[in-house]
Amino acid sequence: MASDHIPVTRALLSVSDKSGLIDFARALAERGVALVSTGGTHRALSEAGLAVTEVSDLTGYPEMMDGRVKTLHPGVHGGLLAVRDNPEHQAAMLAHGIQPIDLLVVNLYPFEATLAAGRPAAECIENIDIGGPAMIRAAAKNHEDVAVVVDVADYATVLADLDATGGAVTRATRRRLARKAFARTASYDAAIAAWLGETGPPEEAAPVFQALGGTLGQGLRYGENPHQQAAFYRSAGAARPGVATARQLQGKELSYNNLNDTDAAFECVSEFDPGRTAAVVIVKHANPCGVAEGASLLAAYERALACDPVSAFGGIVALNRPLDAQAARRIVEIFTEVIIAPEASEEAAAIVAAKKNLRLLVTGGLADPRQAGSLWRSVAGGFLVQSRDAAVVDDMPLRVVTRRAPSERELTDLRFAFRVAKHVKSNAIVYAKDGATVGIGAGQMSRVDSSRIAAWKAAEAAKAAGLPESLARGAVVASDAFFPFADGLLAAAEAGATAVIQPGGSMRDDEVIRAADEAGLAMVFTGHRHFRH
Numbered sequence: 001m002a003s004d005h006i007p008v009t010r011a012l013l014s015v016s017d018k019s020g021l022i023d024f025a026r027a028l029a030e031r032g033v034a035l036v037s038t039g040g041t042h043r044a045l046s047e048a049g050l051a052v053t054e055v056s057d058l059t060g061y062p063e064m065m066d067g068r069v070k071t072l073h074p075g076v077h078g079g080l081l082a083v084r085d086n087p088e089h090q091a092a093m094l095a096h097g098i099q100p101i102d103l104l105v106v107n108l109y110p111f112e113a114t115l116a117a118g119r120p121a122a123e124c125i126e127n128i129d130i131g132g133p134a135m136i137r138a139a140a141k142n143h144e145d146v147a148v149v150v151d152v153a154d155y156a157t158v159l160a161d162l163d164a165t166g167g168a169v170t171r172a173t174r175r176r177l178a179r180k181a182f183a184r185t186a187s188y189d190a191a192i193a194a195w196l197g198e199t200g201p202p203e204e205a206a207p208v209f210q211a212l213g214g215t216l217g218q219g220l221r222y223g224e225n226p227h228q229q230a231a232f233y234r235s236a237g238a239a240r241p242g243v244a245t246a247r248q249l250q251g252k253e254l255s256y257n258n259l260n261d262t263d264a265a266f267e268c269v270s271e272f273d274p275g276r277t278a279a280v281v282i283v284k285h286a287n288p289c290g291v292a293e294g295a296s297l298l299a300a301y302e303r304a305l306a307c308d309p310v311s312a313f314g315g316i317v318a319l320n321r322p323l324d325a326q327a328a329r330r331i332v333e334i335f336t337e338v339i340i341a342p343e344a345s346e347e348a349a350a351i352v353a354a355k356k357n358l359r360l361l362v363t364g365g366l367a368d369p370r371q372a373g374s375l376w377r378s379v380a381g382g383f384l385v386q387s388r389d390a391a392v393v394d395d396m397p398l399r400v401v402t403r404r405a406p407s408e409r410e411l412t413d414l415r416f417a418f419r420v421a422k423h424v425k426s427n428a429i430v431y432a433k434d435g436a437t438v439g440i441g442a443g444q445m446s447r448v449d450s451s452r453i454a455a456w457k458a459a460e461a462a463k464a465a466g467l468p469e470s471l472a473r474g475a476v477v478a479s480d481a482f483f484p485f486a487d488g489l490l491a492a493a494e495a496g497a498t499a500v501i502q503p504g505g506s507m508r509d510d511e512v513i514r515a516a517d518e519a520g521l522a523m524v525f526t527g528h529r530h531f532r533h
Contacts, residue, residue: 005168006084006145011103012055013045014038014071014132016110017152022048024105024155031162033103038071039063058099071131080104080138084145103158103169104139105149108132108184112191112215112236121199128192133185143178144171150184187213191236198372210385212376217244223256230256240373241365242266246340249349251359254338258316261286262338262361265318268423270367271392274320274342277435280304280327281423283316287443291420292436297327303436305334307471308457309464316340320366323348332358342366370395391528393418398501398524401513406499406522409434410476414501414524417478422530428480429454429488431472431497438471439495447479451488455495472496480530482506486515493519503529 011033015021018041025035025045035052037045045052056063058075071077079101082089093100109129139148147169149158154177161169169177190213197207214233223230232243232254239245243263248254254262265283272279272293280300282290290307294300297319305312314335319327322343328351331339339352340361352360373388393415400406406414417432424430424442429450431439439458441450458472465471473496482505483489489500489512500516504525516523 004171005165006102006147006174007167008033008102008147008162008169010034010036010079010099010101011105012036012076012079012101012135013105014041014055014135015105015107016040017107018044019152020155021045022050024159025050025052027159028103028162031159031167036101071135074098076101076135077138080135080146081142082145083142101139101146103147103149104135106132106136107150107152108136108188111188115191115195115236116239124195129188133188136181136185140178140181143174147174148177148181150177150181154180186211187215187236189213194236210383212383218254220256220259221253228256232256232259240371241270241342241363241367243340243361243363245365246361246363249344249360249362250353250356251338252357254359258338258359261316262318262340264288264423265316265338266340266363267367267369268420269318269320271369271419271422272320274366279320281318282308282312283318284311284314287425288420288423288437288440289315290437290440293416294435297321297324298330301327301330306465307437307440307461309461323352323360323362325351328352389422389530389532391422391530393422393526393528396526396528398526399504400522400524401504401509402516402521402523404517404520404522406476406524410499410522411524413476414478414499417476418501418526418530421478421480422532424480424532426480426531426533428478428530428532429492430478431455431458431475431492431495432478433471433475438475447481447483448485448488448491451477451479451491455491458495470496474498476501478502480532482509482529483512484508486512489515489521489523490519493521497521499523501526503527505529 011028029035029050036055037052038055042052042054055071075098078098082093109127111127114124114127136148136150139146158169161173190211193211214235217232217234220230222228234244243259261283264286265281268288269279269281277293278297278300279293281288282304289311290304292300292303294303314337316338317331317336319341323341324345325347328348332355336358338359342365343362352358369392370390372390375386375388377384413432416435417430420437421428421430424440427444427447427450429441430437431454439454441454444450455472459470462471475497476499477492477497479502482503484506499522501524
């Protein structure tokens, strides 16, 4: 069994990210560690005046094939994999002139950065590292005898161990570094597999193997509740605009719930083309509580707020255009957790800055609602994967199924309401009028309950605004899935709705259509369901 303290006498360094490299290598050399290196790392160390052996001196072969082959050799892998207290391993090393490598320092070719930069496929291929992951895995497997560093942030830890132990890296540190090393190669391979799946010919719907990887974006104080641990990870590749791309201009640290709710808000507001209209979404607990279009962001915000001013307190506000000073002044009048927008003017940012805890995020753009992608959800013992809901109501042929066809005004509001319903937790019912939500029922176990809650919300909003009748009067209604019975539709009619949009497809569609005709409602079918659990 290896000792807790394995002296470090030889280190192999091969890095693409050379941050801190020279200082670290010099510190190793000052502690009596012999340095071995490859390619550009060798040049950098030599130019810094450090004594360093080229890896070709260990292998007896020069680098070849544009650097594709340089470390895949027993002279390297034997030095990493040899068990120090195994006599047969020691004999093999002696017989073949293999020298032990006690410390491996490797960070991989920048595949993820190359992919994120949108570089050509051939360049992405050349940035798939082969020798690096092989060495990392070898050293991590043999972590009882070898320390492996894949993160520049761990240079200081290694040096601290060397000083504390008189030239060794402790077993606890070696084990922690090995775990990080395997996680790094797994994440790296997951990014490559995902890219090949996205850019190659269509794959089977359910590949035999699935891999998920990411890099820590930030540690979080806790998860949904204080007793849960949490962190935010960014996946590789060209990032979808949103919380992963956002720059936080000001405000306190984002929480798990903030990130989840902000993502929901920005995905919803990205459904609205900023070239056509300004739009604002207010979200509370991952559900929209107010959505509106307007001639300006201020007008859209006022109309979104009017839908449910009570729930908006402590909510997330998402905008489809750069935040301007007018909108900023109004938004900060009530307690808001996060504002997220593609950009923000200097004046708007200064206004928000007066609220020191309010977070302001800018993303650099909107998400594409039609973009393909995958969504992941954990379940006990595994996870579920599905494609993103990229269906957009503007692309759907709407089929009129009632005697009365909707008017142009109703048709516009029906599309608006169905666009919002896509982002409301099922069962979802959305009342809308003149490009603004006026009542939202979300997440109920029965559709009729969602319908009644949405109608009640519309009535409460009217009271808050001092209006004599419910905002549902003259509104249209969207349902994210079909009405299994006529009761939910009749609840909407009783509230004063005039038109309905729903997917259709129920065994009782004929019954529901008859009820709509008897109530004088216009109704259209989309043929697309928008369940969101």
